[in-house]
Amino acid sequence: MITGSGLDEATRLLAEAGIENPRREARLLLSRALNISRDETLSVKDLNPDQTGRLEFLVGRRAKGEPFAYIIGRKEFWSLEFEVGPGVLVPRPDTEILIEEALRLVPDRNAALRFADLGTGSGAILIAALKEFPNAAGIGFESSVDAFEWAQRNVARLMPGRAELRLTDWTNAETPFDLVFSNPPYIPSADIESLAPEVARFEPRAALDGGVDGLDAYRALAGLLPNLLKSGGHALLEIGSGQANDAAFLFQGLELIRIAPDLSGIPRCLILRKP
Numbered sequence: 454m455i456t457g458s459g460l461d462e463a464t465r466l467l468a469e470a471g472i473e474n475p476r477r478e479a480r481l482l483l484s485r486a487l488n489i490s491r492d493e494t495l496s497v498k499d500l501n502p503d504q505t506g507r508l509e510f511l512v513g514r515r516a517k518g519e520p521f522a523y524i525i526g527r528k529e530f531w532s533l534e535f536e537v538g539p540g541v542l543v544p545r546p547d548t549e550i551l552i553e554e555a556l557r558l559v560p561d562r563n564a565a566l567r568f569a570d571l572g573t574g575s576g577a578i579l580i581a582a583l584k585e586f587p588n589a590a591g592i593g594f595e596s597s598v599d600a601f602e603w604a605q606r607n608v609a610r611l612m613p614g615r616a617e618l619r620l621t622d623w624t625n626a627e628t629p630f631d632l633v634f635s636n637p638p639y640i641p642s643a644d645i646e647s648l649a650p651e652v653a654r655f656e657p658r659a660a661l662d663g664g665v666d667g668l669d670a671y672r673a674l675a676g677l678l679p680n681l682l683k684s685g686g687h688a689l690l691e692i693g694s695g696q697a698n699d700a701a702f703l704f705q706g707l708e709l710i711r712i713a714p715d716l717s718g719i720p721r722c723l724i725l726r727k728p
């Protein structure tokens with residue numbers, strides 16, 4: 454039961470549930486429940502019953518392990534605010550390496566490039582890449598209806614007119630692209646249950662499950678990419694921890710340019726080139 458400003462008790466309930474930054478999250482949930490800024494939460498005195506009910510509802514969801522980003526409905530990626538919720542993968546900071554590597558590959562920011570994002574989810578990679586290349590256009594392919602709807606909302610708000618979305622399996626992608634991005638599902642099926650509960654229980658299986666060895670999506674992409682890339686075009690693929698060599702080996706038709714590490718130094722991104 455939450456009383457007073459709600460902040461102390463929300464913090465305690467979140468801490469008891471094992472949440473890592475309970476005070477920070479409590480303040481953000483309070484700001485959400487009251488529709489005020491985070492700074493204003495410090496001057497809140499007593500909540501009325503409606504406000505208490507809203508805060509209890511949000512704290513209860515978080516205490517059950519639901520991703521914080523789903524509860525507040527947004528997640529920052531590449532300094533852009535993406536709308537997210539049940540049915541779509543929450544974009545991860547490590548994925549920003551794909552955008553950094555695209556900037557290294559193509560120094561001319563004004564190039565009129567064509568991008569594809571295979572398994573676009575929230576649209577995070579496609580929209581961030583288009584932000585950096587103002588004359589580029591791109592298509593995001595997504596097979597999940599729920600994820601596709603989140604991508605539609607984000608494109609409409611952040612990149613209207615420049616990003617196209619297709620609700621289809623990525624095997625239906627056609628016409629060659631200069632850059633193909635993908636952060637495919639790459640967790641070995643048997644490992645999913647041992648992931649943090651907020652991932653395993655709440656994020657969509659289709660965004661995580663890479664088959665028995667985690668490499669199913671790379672096998673599919675290895676067959677597709679030679680036809681999807683223009684000659685001299687590049688693919689930037691996120692990989693799971695420990696997958697670099699096995700995944701790279703699958704792309705025999707393409708030249709491996711580099712394997713880039715993530716923020717923790719783990720090999721995280723394959724950069725491949727079509728000769």
Ligand SMILES: C[S@@+](CC[C@H](N)C(=O)[O-])C[C@H]1O[C@@H](n2cnc3c(N)ncnc32)[C@H](O)[C@@H]1O
Pocket residue numbers: 541542543544545548571572573574575576577578594595596597600621622623624635636637638639659660661
């Ligand atoms: C790991 S998530 C990545 C989402 C987003 N690109 C990101 O980085 O946050 C993989 C996405 O690929 C989609 N996906 C999986 N297999 C697919 C396929 N064969 N065709 C199209 N999309 C697919 C999933 O539904 C999911 O949204």
